[in-house]
Amino acid sequence: MALTGLRIDGRRPGELRKITSTTSVLSQADGSAYLEHGNTKVLAAVYGPREARHRALVVHDRAILNVEFNVAPFSTGERRRRTKNDKRLLEMASFIKQSFEPVVIAALYPRSQIDIYLQIIQQDGGILQACINAATLALIDAGIAMTDYVCACTAGWVEREAVIDLNHIEESSDTSEVTIAMLPKSNKVTLAQMESRLHVDKLEELLSLASEGCKQIHQVLDKTIRDRAEDLAQKMAV
């Protein structure tokens, strides 16, 4: 990278992969979205607000958020099945839940439950960010009240250079990678997650890069939603 200024797949350090997204891909669900970050592909479905499954979980003044996260066995080059109680999966689900809880206006739906199902179809790095972004789209598609978009982006140090939106090869070479989820309007961060060691002095740079990335992602997501809305409006006008 030092010689050409390009990353392994031809991107520059601050560039995202190509994002494609559509909403309302499933008719059964109340809201759904399909999102690609390059070769990472994820499907999100939102059900609810609906009656809570278990009485015991009901909260009288707001809705509860339930996230289920799953990885398809065929999503990696090597086929691997994960059990439903895989701790990694549960952890990811709780990260996602955590990043949406402050944004969804749950008080509007008392005594109910909102389910978010996430399915990874193909993996190429940045699973968490893809899930959060897809979930945002699906929640909006389901018409659930939120204060803002939640946009997530990863950033990390690859070969002594700060880059965003790491792909699988970049992730796998012992990199310090941070994923942040933020609200693009207020610039508030709802999630910052990192699993490796990183010098404090270097964190600042990564965070600012990642938040730049979040803003770019926000524009893409926003465009998808607006296009969809326009499409619907046209159909209704006819």
Place this chain on the structure above:
Amino acid sequence: MLRQKQFVKKTKSGKVLKVVKEHYLRDDIWCSVETCKACDQTEAVLTATPSINKLFSLPHYIIPDTNIFMNQIDVMEKSQITNVIVLQTVLEEVKHLSLPIHKRVRDMISNKEKRFFVFSNEHHRETFIEKLKDETPNDRNDRAIRVATKWYGNHIKNLNPKVSVVMMTDDVANRAKAEADGLQAVSVRRYIEALEDDDLLDMMSDVKGLDDGQQTIYEEHLSPAHLSGGIKSGKYYQGKLSISGHNYLEGSIFTKVDGVENTILIVGREHLNRAVDGDIIAVELLPKSEWRRTPTGVVIDEEEEKEEEENLKAEQAAAAAANEDKPMTDATKSTTDEESKLDTPQPCGKIVGIIRRNWRQYCGFVDRKSVHTTPGSTAPINVLFYAMESKIPKIKFRTRQAHNLLGKRVIVSIDSWPRTSRYPIGHFIRVLGDAGDKSTETEVLLLEHDVPFHEFSKQVLSLLPEEGENWVVKPEHFAGREDFRSLNVCSIDPPGCTDIDDALHVTPLPNGNYQVGVHIADVTHFVKAGNVMDQEAASRGTTVYLVDKRIDMLPSLLGTNLCSLRSNVERLSFSCIWELNEEAEIVNVRFTKSVIASKASLTYEEAQNRIDDERMQDDVTKGIRTLNMLAKKLKKRRLDMGALTLASPEVRFSLERDTQDPVDVEMKELKETNALVEEFMLLANISVAGKIYEKFPNSAMLRCHPTPPAVNFEKLEKAVARLGITIDHSTSKTLSDSLDNAVIPEEPYFNKLLRIMTTRCMMQALYFCSGSKTEAEFRHYGLATNIYTHFTSPIRRYSDVMVHRQLHAAIDPNVTYGGELTDKDNMDELCGVLNHRNRMAQQAGRSSVELFTHLFFKNKVEEEEGYVIRILKNAFIVLVPKYGIEGIVYASAKTPRSTSGDSSSSAAAPHPILVYNPETDSLQSTEPLAEGQTPKSQIQLFQKVMVQISIDDDLKGGGEGGMRQKLKMDLLKPWIEGISVHGICNKDDPEAHACTATAAAAAAANGDDSVKKRENPEVAQRGSSKRSKA
């Protein structure tokens, strides 16, 4: 634009994986030509007006293909070649094929003056191409290069029609295709020829041009797939070939045979099958009947005979050179012969394939006999090259300046070794200087020992503090440091030492104990982990000390100034502070970064004088006395624990001020104060080792000294047993005691001699990573401690730098660090590099001493007392303590050395006068003996002899400019007919040593017939080979 890359890959475990990668194509990759307006570039690399070559009408940029870099990297590195566009396709292919070459290409790219630009053609929308159906990857890459060249051509034409691009390739088909596409293509040879630079022409490697049309000599190597299969199934053995230092036709690998670690011998040219020392090779075992019982030289002889016959038919140049094999193998036979006879046959094998080459550049000289054109001729001829290392085979290369190269030291690298060529084929790189010249020879020995001695690059120097010499300790440096400026710190070093990395202090405490501090230069404050300076230091590994110069590990601003703990300036340091009680036992220890201001930097002698001079009562002197008292107690305890006091014959040269020629030699002297400093350094190292091991149990950098195996002592034990002395080497304690007891009153030097020889039985001390050994293996045998490391010399050793970082991380929780301190594999690798560098540095130092010894004895003949320290089959080795030198004295009659080997191969040679008696490990005269009678004359270990030392002018490769000069020793006393020579100086004359120049003249006048014979060794050999044939 987005493309997918898909390919199928096999993993290590054998699974087949499909890998899908994204591949983005861009519009914003610039051409990097200075004046280009079309591209939005920040820093253009290529000049607007590149160089002109006669072949082309326009100035042009060069676009080389992969093989140009792979084969002609030396040419590309020359300063004449600039404005080169390195395509990404090419760079990736190079990386795939050879990492060392890739590194060299990268270095060129980062060198601004070379103006090498990397063009990411694979990511450029217009130059990316998809692999066609039925197209091989190679063809696809060639096409990619052509497409990129074409794009550049068009792009530049729009910009400036007066500039063009030229594709450089040696592939004829590719050139034809390029020309069909309307591109300019050229081969390297034509391009360089048009530059009309002989130097560059010689540097080109040319595989085809050197083929002398001989029959195939070697078996074909097996394919890599075949090899890996064979190695897996246990049919072949993999290992790193190490060629015997005595005989370049005998190599071995160390590997596991049937589950037992063993050495596989590979003997002879055919079996070695074009492998060079250091190559990773695959070996197939020979049938047991062909295994060798003793590593004698017999097999070599047969080989040589055959070779000789062949050579009669072969071309003249090759024949003359092959003859030269003789002295090399013969002279060494004597040394291989004496190895103990093996009861079980040694496994022998032959090389079936080469897994990785270890070719590099070699330094040596051109064989005079292979040059057979008239002086002044510039026609290209093939010449043979001898490397200074005897392990390397001769190298054949083509040159136009053969006559200019004679008598010079030159560097040559190997390009290939085709099956039809007896010798590897290489190309000339550069001339170092005249043979025999001191600075040239010094450079040679640095190169030979792989010591990096180039100047520090600008990048490295840019990392030095901006203030340079005026750097001072500022208030902000005190953060996290203790202020020790008020302490009476002083340093004690050898005279003339400028890189002072340690200093000491002692303060009596109110409770009667002492606070003792060792302060080590804080190098890691200046050298941050991972930056260019750090990488450079890591690759240098250590500072190399030669007799007349020093090759620094760190830039001298740091080494001799900013880090050096000079007196009366404030310096940053890393301190180790103990509380010691009156008995010098450690009460507690702590480590801290600090600031000190040394009060005095003393030499060993000055410090000693201060201790002895009772009138001196200042604080520093009192401190030194206290330290001395504690050091003695420490030393005593250490010796009681079983630490060894070993010895080596180290000498110091006094050099003439201007010419740096050696004028005198003296043994290095040890003073009490040497031991003082040493004791505290050992203490610091041991304390630090414990601390970093605690913090980094898996990755601490430690140093161990393995227990020597019993076989190492066998010979020595036998020899001293005769003198009524026993050596018990079961533990270091018993060894140390038996060494102390081994005293012969009438021979005061004996004990020292014994210690020198015991040192040679020892193993090498090694750096290792704590995760790679069990705790029991950490032990340092020589120092008798369970754990040890190097902490006290960070200016001159990289290991200490690493230890400093680990210690800092261990004491300060705020320190941030990454894999460089915690990764076991990295650390292991680093230890390997440092061990290698260390060994090389030691050897380079020794070679340097040898070089100066030779300079010292030039035109001198000295008579000196010596001791026999090793018995060989037909010779013995004498150590002369006064000069610390060793030399071989031959026992087989007084014949010229170059033909002495004939004594064993032909009956006509003079019979040996002394023969080896394996029972007593001595050389005895051959007259028939009655029972119980001692032989008339015999040479035994430890025997005191008188020898005459002079320089042997018999140089290989035809006199002047050949191999290095050798020291010659001739026996004077005891007188053995046929071996001993008459002394030139009267040995009773107390001023015998004074007559030197005249002595040399006398030797010449003496007309010693051996000298005459030596003048034309070729003739002598011719004769003998004919004789043996008949």
